[in-house]
Amino acid sequence: MNDGRLRRLILGDAQANRVVPPSGFTAHLTLFVSGAMAFLAVFALALSMASGRLADRWASELARAATLRINAPAEQRVAQTEAALEILRQTPGVATARALTGEEQAALLAPWFGSSLPAGSLPLPQLIEVTGDDQGYDAQGLRLRLQAEVPGAVLDDHTRWRAPLVEAARSLRRLAWVSILLIGGATAAMITLAANAALAANAQVIEVLRLVGALDSYIAQAFIRRFTLRALTGAAAGVALGMIGVLLMPEASDEGGFLTGLGFQGWGWLVPLMIPPLGAVVAFAATTRAATKRLGELS
Amino acid sequence: MKRRLRGAAVIELENVGYNYGGGELLNAVSVQLAPGSFHFLTGPSGAGKTTLLKLCYGALTPTSGRVRAFNMDVQGLDRDQMAFLRRRVGVVHQDCRFLDHLPVIENIALPLLVSGRELSHEEANLNELLNWVGLSERAHALPPELSGGERQRAALARSVILSPDVIIADEPTGNVDWEMSQRLLQLLVELNRMGKTILVATHDLSLIRAAKNQVQARVLRISNRQLQLAGADL
Structure with missing residues (x-):
């Protein structure tokens, strides 16, 4: 993408944005899907980070601890x-x-x-x-x-039960990352569907724009920008709600065990803030692909 | 305004044929539109006038023969090149083709917008154009609120806003009364005097006769899938 196109995409062009009529259900669908997926992604991320911390702690603490039993x-x-x-x-x-x-x-x-x-x-x-x-x-x-x-001494260095625990925590972390990837994929699929619906609904607008000399990149950009901004807005709202949800969870305690430690710590609170821009990137890629394909079919 | 010197054809059809779902609509049509020329295209309904116009601006691909515009083979153009071609050919469609959610002034400015021009710099030109077609008072109306004549004039204004070399009009007077058709004809004649190449499809022979005293035009007639010169120049 050249600088001019990127600039137009970010800053927008109020006049160009009006060329495509505002659409109803695709706008709501994109906002809702992005918001819901971002909300779920926050929890998957929290799970991933918590299980990561747990795996590290178990691995380091238990590796050094042992019990000697005198029978x-x-x-x-x-x-x-x-x-x-x-x-x-x-x-x-x-x-x-x-x-x-x-x-x-x-x-x-x-x-x-x-x-x-x-x-x-x-x-x-x-x-x-x-x-x-x-x-x-x-x-x-x-x-x-x-x-x-x-x-009468028996040394137990915890190896027997430490390894499966650490592996379980690491598996949980992997599972959380797989969930995040699936959330990203599902978001892309839903936005692709919404973009295709919007492009199909605006076939006549596209025809008129082509008749007056619009390049396909100009037409595509009108849709791409709209869907990217909707995804960004929806994801921002979803992340905000998700972070509030995580914040309201009980603080980590020995009594509560693993569940109460589910959340972010320190700089970890900044990590969910990456979800809205990533959601926007996913929407951008999905809409670009859908628009390119659809405009190719309409020629 | 000074008339352009005539030279190579701006649009040229060479042995063009076109089939619609098995039926032959046009057969071995050849025509050249010289720069600054004025052509009427006539013939009965369904004879292929709109098809021939669409072939001229690349909206349709001929099934045989060759279409050239500005020395470019139209069939060989990619989509971006086609977009640039359409900026050089202003088209007035029979049904006008507006974006109904945008007011008239924005519909007229659409070619400027899609070609990346800053509308704030074109305000004076836009107002002058609206005044020229007599739509200054209707600039902010939505297309569905316009009368047939107003729609045609708005479509004409949109077709010329980029100052194209060629203007193609498909039945521009089809839905308007005699007075309005004369006004539209007058606008087309003025554009021709500015050096624009004009091709107007119409089945309204009275319009062609009325043009007799205003412009040197040639009349092409589609008959039996062929294109013929209809008598002498008007």
Whole structure:
């Protein structure tokens, strides 16, 4: 597109815009579709960003965390715990190692057995919380050493359940992006239909314009600009409503889990603002294609 | 105004034939419109007058033969080239072909608009043209509000606004009374005196006779799918 055409498209030409009569249902259809699709896109984007954050957090936090379980008879438990802590202090890549108190262990069981659980009277294994540093530690080497020196110790580095969780979060993010692409495709299809209907309804206008020497690019531009601006307006309204909807969702909390974390954070709030211009680009491309095809057929 | 020197034909049909759904409407039609010439095209209804005019400005493609306009083969023009051709050929359609949602002044200015001219710079010309065709008072009326004669004059004004080399009029006096047809004829004669090439299709022989004293015109007649010169020059 040359500079002049781009300028005319953005700034418009009030006289040229009047050449094509205002159309009823295609205008409303384009506005509604753009608005509805932008609204859905905001939520898909929020889902994508939230699941992305979750995947990153799980991947980084769980990768460094591990739990050491000391399954030993009551009389040996303290000694084995001390031995295990000593080994962990000597292990490169282990940042901290801390034995959980009886109250902390009881709190972990509370969701299943209630808060009145007499944890002290039960033969519970001692749990040690292990946090790795940025370099990480050799889990296999640590297991072998613990096996030799602390027979009741079992190291759980969360690998077994961490990987599927991270993969699930990443799948959710991919799904959200696929949804955004489908929303874009559906928008393009609906705007193409609306543009075709408008072009068909204005076949006589097009004929008159051609008879007085209008270039096809001039005729197409009148339709393209109209549909692009409608899509931009509709998408802006849809994004505004979508962002209000996201804003009204409960803030992230541990109790609420994943659902309450659905939304944008920091600069992420600026990302939905890209939807209206992208919607306009989709409308521009769809109407250009429809107009070029239709004008070719009318020749 | 000084008449243009006559030279090569601005529009030339060479052995042109045209078929409508199997039936032959025109056969081996040849004609040349010299610059500044005035031609009437006559013949019975359905003889092919409108078809021949459409062939002249590229709205129809001949099934045989060749149409040339301004030394260009019309069949070989792409859509953009065709648009530029139509800016050089002003056409007054039988049914006028207006955009009914635009007022008369904007319909007349349509060729200026589509050719990218700034209308604010053309205001004086537009007013002069409206005055010339006697529509100054009706400039802001919508086309459906105009009488038959007013519509024809508005269509004529639109056809000349880009100062085309050729003006083609299809039955311009078909729906108007005698007085109005004389006024339209007068406008066409004035345009011819300005050097424009005029081709008018009409079945109204009284109009042709009335033109006798005003302009040197040739009368072409379509008969039996052929084009013939109807007698001597008027």
